[in-house]
Structures are given as C-alpha cells and as structure tokens.
Amino acid sequence: MHGHQLAGPLLYAADLLGTFVFALSGATAGVKSRLDLFGLVAISFAAGNAGGITRDVLIGAVPPAAISDWSYLGVSLLAGFVVFFWSPNIEKHRSLVLLFDGGGLSLFAVAGTQKALIAGLSPVMAISMGVLTGIGGGILRDVLVNQTPTVLQEDIYAVAAAAAGVIVVIGYVLHYPTFAMIAGALLCFFLRVMAISRGWRLPRRKA
Amino acid sequence: MHGHQLAGPLLYAADLLGTFVFALSGATAGVKSRLDLFGLVAISFAAGNAGGITRDVLIGAVPPAAISDWSYLGVSLLAGFVVFFWSPNIEKHRSLVLLFDGGGLSLFAVAGTQKALIAGLSPVMAISMGVLTGIGGGILRDVLVNQTPTVLQEDIYAVAAAAAGVIVVIGYVLHYPTFAMIAGALLCFFLRVMAISRGWRLPRRKA
Amino acid sequence: MHGHQLAGPLLYAADLLGTFVFALSGATAGVKSRLDLFGLVAISFAAGNAGGITRDVLIGAVPPAAISDWSYLGVSLLAGFVVFFWSPNIEKHRSLVLLFDGGGLSLFAVAGTQKALIAGLSPVMAISMGVLTGIGGGILRDVLVNQTPTVLQEDIYAVAAAAAGVIVVIGYVLHYPTFAMIAGALLCFFLRVMAISRGWRLPRRKA
Numbered sequence: 001m002h003g004h005q006l007a008g009p010l011l012y013a014a015d016l017l018g019t020f021v022f023a024l025s026g027a028t029a030g031v032k033s034r035l036d037l038f039g040l041v042a043i044s045f046a047a048g049n050a051g052g053i054t055r056d057v058l059i060g061a062v063p064p065a066a067i068s069d070w071s072y073l074g075v076s077l078l079a080g081f082v083v084f085f086w087s088p089n090i091e092k093h094r095s096l097v098l099l100f101d102g103g104g105l106s107l108f109a110v111a112g113t114q115k116a117l118i119a120g121l122s123p124v125m126a127i128s129m130g131v132l133t134g135i136g137g138g139i140l141r142d143v144l145v146n147q148t149p150t151v152l153q154e155d156i157y158a159v160a161a162a163a164a165g166v167i168v169v170i171g172y173v174l175h176y177p178t179f180a181m182i183a184g185a186l187l188c189f190f191l192r193v194m195a196i197s198r199g200w201r202l203p204r205r206k207a
Numbered sequence: 208m209h210g211h212q213l214a215g216p217l218l219y220a221a222d223l224l225g226t227f228v229f230a231l232s233g234a235t236a237g238v239k240s241r242l243d244l245f246g247l248v249a250i251s252f253a254a255g256n257a258g259g260i261t262r263d264v265l266i267g268a269v270p271p272a273a274i275s276d277w278s279y280l281g282v283s284l285l286a287g288f289v290v291f292f293w294s295p296n297i298e299k300h301r302s303l304v305l306l307f308d309g310g311g312l313s314l315f316a317v318a319g320t321q322k323a324l325i326a327g328l329s330p331v332m333a334i335s336m337g338v339l340t341g342i343g344g345g346i347l348r349d350v351l352v353n354q355t356p357t358v359l360q361e362d363i364y365a366v367a368a369a370a371a372g373v374i375v376v377i378g379y380v381l382h383y384p385t386f387a388m389i390a391g392a393l394l395c396f397f398l399r400v401m402a403i404s405r406g407w408r409l410p411r412r413k414a
Numbered sequence: 415m416h417g418h419q420l421a422g423p424l425l426y427a428a429d430l431l432g433t434f435v436f437a438l439s440g441a442t443a444g445v446k447s448r449l450d451l452f453g454l455v456a457i458s459f460a461a462g463n464a465g466g467i468t469r470d471v472l473i474g475a476v477p478p479a480a481i482s483d484w485s486y487l488g489v490s491l492l493a494g495f496v497v498f499f500w501s502p503n504i505e506k507h508r509s510l511v512l513l514f515d516g517g518g519l520s521l522f523a524v525a526g527t528q529k530a531l532i533a534g535l536s537p538v539m540a541i542s543m544g545v546l547t548g549i550g551g552g553i554l555r556d557v558l559v560n561q562t563p564t565v566l567q568e569d570i571y572a573v574a575a576a577a578a579g580v581i582v583v584i585g586y587v588l589h590y591p592t593f594a595m596i597a598g599a600l601l602c603f604f605l606r607v608m609a610i611s612r613g614w615r616l617p618r619r620k621a
Contacts, residue, residue, distance in 0.1 A: 036616040039566030060269035062474035070538040124277040146562045148353045152246030202243040267476035331484040355560045359453030409450040
C-alpha cells in the first residue's frame with residue numbers, strides 16, 4: 001500500500017524529496033517561532049508528513065507509510081538539522097526554497113491522487129485527497145506556530161494541486177498512469193511558478 | 208456503514224443539511240479572516256465534516272462517509288460559493304444562521320450517537336461521539352482561523368448535544384431508534400433556542 | 415489491543431493515572447483561557463487522551479482504548495471537576511503538578527512504545543510513537559487555547575520520553591519487557607526532574 005511499492009523507486013524518491021522540502025519549510029517556521037531543537041525536528045516531521053499521514057488514515061491504509069517506514073522520519077530529521085545549523089543560508093535562498101516547495105507540492109499532489117484512486121475513491125474525492133496530501137503539512141505547520149494557514153490565504157497553491165489531480169484521474173481512466181503523473185506534476189509546478197512570478201491570485205471577498 | 212444506509216433517506220438528507228449549515232459557518236469565519244476562494248471552500252469543508260470524519264476514523268469506519276461520498280464535498284462547495292457571493296446577506300440573517308446551526312447540531316448529535324452505538328461503543332462513549340460529531344467541525348474551524356474554539360467557551364452548546372445523545376441511547380436500548388432520534392433532535396434544538404434567546408450559560412471559573 | 419490487556423493491571427492503573435495528570439494540566443490551561451464547564455471537561459479529555467488516541471489510530475488499533483473504554487473519559491471528567499472546584503489550590507501546588515506531569519510522561523512514553531512494538535512497528539518508529547503518546551495531549555491542549563505548544567519550546571521534555579523508548583526497545587529485543595518498562599519510566603522521570611530542578615535545556619537557534 002506504500003508509495004514506493006505502488007509506483008516504483010522513482011515515485012518513492014520523489015515522495016522523500018517532497019517530504020524533505022516541506023520539512024525544510026517547517027523547520028524554517030520553527031526557527032522563527034523560537035522552538036528548541038526537538039521542536040524543530042517535530043515541526044519538520046509534521047510539515048513533511050501530516051498531509052500523507054492524514055490521507056492514509058482516511059483511506060484506511062494504516063499504519064501510514066510515514067509511520068511504517070522510518071525513511072520519512074529520517075529525511076525530516078535531516079531537514080531539521082540542516083535548518084538548525086544553516087538557517088541564515090536557508091533565508092538567503094528563499095526563492096530556491098519556493099521552487100523546491102512547488103516541486104514538493106507537485107509530487108505530493110500526483111502521488112496522493114494516484115494512491116486514493118487505487119484505494120477505490122471516486123475521482124472527485126481522489127483529487128481532494130491529492131490536494132490534502134499537498135497542503136496538509138503546511139496547514140499543521142502554521143497551526144502549530146499559531147498562525148492562520150498560509151495556503152488558505154495565498155494565491156493558487158491548492159488550485160495547482162487540484163489541476164494535477166485532474167490530469168492523474170484522466171490518465172488513470174485511460175490507463176496511462178505514469179505519463180499522467182509526470183504531466184500532472186509538470187502542470188502543477190508550472191502553475192506555481194507562474195503564480196509566484198506573475199503574482200496570480202484567487203479572488204477574495206471583502207470582510 | 209454510512210449514515211444514509213443505516214437510517215434511510217431522511218437521515219441522509221438531514222446529514223447533508225447539517226453539513227451545509229456548518230459549512231456556511233465555516234465560510235463566514237473564513238471571510239472574516241480574509242481567506243481566498245480556495246480557503247473559503249477548504250474551511251467550509253472542514254467546518255461541515257471534521258466532526259463526522261473524526262468520529263468515523265475513531266470507530267474504524269474508513270473511508271469516512273464524507274470522503275467516500277462526494278455529496279458532502281458538494282454541499283460544502285455550495286456553502287463556500289454562497290458565502291463568497293452573498294456574504295453581506297449572510298451577516299444580515301445572523302439569527303437565521305444560528306437557527307440552522309442549532310438544527311445542524313441536533314442532526315449531527317443524534318446521527319453520531321446512533322452510528323457509534325451500531326459500531327458497538329458503550330452508551331457513554333456513543334454519546335461522546337455524538338457530541339464530537341456536533342462540535343468537531345466548529346473546533347477545527349476556529350483553530351484554523353487562529354481562535355480559541357467558541358464551543359469551549361459558549362453557553363450550553365455541547366450539553367444540548369449530549370442531552371440528545373442520552374435520548375438516542377435510551378431509544379436504542381428500548382428498540383425505538385427512529386422515534387428516539389427525532390425526540391433527541393427536537394430536545395437538542397429546543398435547548399439551543401432557549402440558550403440563545405434566554406442567554407442560558409454554563410458556569411465558568413475565575414482564572 | 416488495549417493497554418490493560420497487554421501489560422496487566424499495573425500498567426492499566428498507570429495509564430489512567432497518567433491520563434488524570436495530563437487532564438489536570440488541560441483543565442488548568444482551560445481555566446486560564448476562560449473556558450466554561452464543558453470546555454474544561456473537553457480540554458481535560460483532549461490533554462489526557464489525544465496522544466494515545468492518535469497513536470492508536472496510526473497503528474490501526476481502532477476504536478482507540480480511550481474511546482472503547484469509558485474509564486479514560488471518567489478520569490478526565492474527574493480532573494475537570496477537581497480543577498473547576500479547587501483551581502486556586504492547583505496553582506499553589508504547581509511543583510506537585512510538574513512532578514505528576516513527569517510521571518504521566520514517563521508512563522505514557524513506555525506504554526506507547528511497548529504498544530507500537532507489539533503492533534509490529536520498527537524500533538525507531540515505536541520510540542516515535544512513545545514520544546507522540548507522551549506529548550500529543552499537551553500539543554492539542556495548547557493549540558486549543560491558541561498557543562504555540564510548550565513541548566516544542568521547552569527543555570528536554572520529549573527527549574526524556576525518547577530515552578525511555580530506547581530502554582523499552584532494548585528490553586523488547588532481549589525479552590525483558592516488564593523490567594525495561596520500569597527502568598525506562600524511571601529514567602524518563604529522572605531526566606524530567608533534573609531538567610526542572612537544574613534548568614537543563616535543548617539548544618535553540620537565533621531567529
């Protein structure tokens with residue numbers, strides 16, 4: 001039931017890379033909130049894995065991959081230590097982190113949608129699970145440091161993940177899953193890059 | 208295992224109506240916190256479904272009804288769009304929303320208790336699951352917009368849900384489940400209306 | 415699958431005592447945040463049981479012990495009422511509460527690790543589940559009253575739980591589980607007492 005069994009070593013590597021990048025974002029938020037070393041590691045794990053863990057619990061795939069396979073904890077620990085020792089440099093490379101974050105979102109969105117489809121969810125809910133996989137970690141990260149989640153307020157983050165999910169569903173129905181996952185991830189990444197560079201945003205309502 | 212299978216089309220409709228009303232409360236909170244359109248939809252879904260999803264995960268009914276049946280997402284989306292386009296009117300009809308909210312609580316409390324009893328939980332814990340179903344969405348909604356949950360601070364909200372649960376348990380033991388669910392929902396609704404109109408409150412301790 | 419079945423009446427009593435102590439901490443935080451009587455009971459239950467419930471959901475042991483056995487709700491209610499009626503005295507006995515809290519952490523860490531090992535998790539993830547059992551309740555308590563979780567910011571709390579988990583894993587491998595659980599709990603408790611009395615802390619990074 002785990003990502004690496006169902007979609008090969010490439011997707012497994014992508015999943016761990018996505019976890020690492022989101023864990024970096026968690027650790028960076030932790031440093032800003034004056035967490036100690038354990039706090040950094042804990043929020044790194046939360047940011048990197050909460051989305052995937054929640055998805056696995058909801059589709060009944062327990063224990064979740066991030067619990068049964070220690071690699072996810074390993075890359076989260078690594079991210080926590082990297083930020084602890086080199087946090088000034090992380091800040092300097094903010095645009096690099098944003099790019100990695102877009103990559104992590106893309107990978108999580110396609111992997112999450114694909115996994116939910118295999119578990120028998122309907123297309124609409126599978127896409128929702130893909131979005132949850134992509135945004136769950138960032139939401140828990142922000143709640144833990146006492147902020148309204150960025151993803152609920154900022155540009156087309158979740159919409160890019162949903163677009164990737166639509167491509168994955170089409171590929172699943174047409175029996176071209178691998179091709180669709182690659183295309184979906186690229187579309188999501190492209191939408192994120194455009195949203196960041198052009199300032200694309202969703203409308204919001206005056207309170 | 209889903210509400211509509213276990214208690215007929217009437218309960219299913221009631222469940223969706225409760226989801227819609229709680230989703231409205233989520234979207235309204237989201238507008239106040241300056242969320243974008245996706246944020247509104249996400250917090251609408253969270254407010255309408257977090258209680259039921261948590262209950263289903265805890266009693267082992269995965270995937271939860273709100274995940275396996277896209278209707279719950281559908282009414283949450285609808286609520287998000289309604290608030291997005293007509294939010295000023297929602298504010299004008301605050302007392303109407305409070306009434307609907309009381310109705311949603313009543314429906315969720317009896318449906319949650321009944322479902323937990325069928326899953327084999329003891330009466331005390333089944334009532335607790337009914338309360339959780341009723342208040343879980345509001346708690347997540349408030350945590351997401353960075354506030355201490357209203358339900359933990361305000362009048363006899365949860366107590367009304369527990370009273371409904373007691374009636375459902377009695378009806379379950381006496382083999383009159385349908386009658387007890389209707390009576391429990393009416394009792395909960397009556398208690399909420401009295402709490403709002405008369406200002407009934409639970410005591411609190413000076414800090 | 416419940417704690418008391420797998421490790422005898424002694425561990426069951428210890429589990430309930432740990433729940434009671436953490437529930438006290440939840441109720442105390444609730445009084446400070448002006449929660450009403452239901453709010454106190456709810457946050458007491460959350461603080462006493464969120465760690466164990468999350469662990470049980472993640473390892474697939476549903477319904478969790480705290481849901482299927484009403485004793486956990488019972489001691490949480492008791493803690494809520496104790497704080498409601500004697501809250502000034504709780505504040506006076508702050509060092510006593512800290513000692514009990516260290517005891518609760520020790521008991522939860524060893525029980526959580528042991529249960530995860532029996533469920534087939536690897537040593538590293540079993541220790542992580544022990545830590546989660548010990549800190550989960552405190553994290554939810556702090557999130558509910560709108561604060562950054564203390565455990566992510568403060569001294570060697572989680573590290574003490576992890577140390578206990580290491581001892582339990584060694585004892586599990588060597589087939590001396592009971593001895594290892596006692597030794598692990600004592601080590602965790604000793605580390606907490608030293609951290610409190612000597613001001614031991616983990617390093618943190620300047621933001």
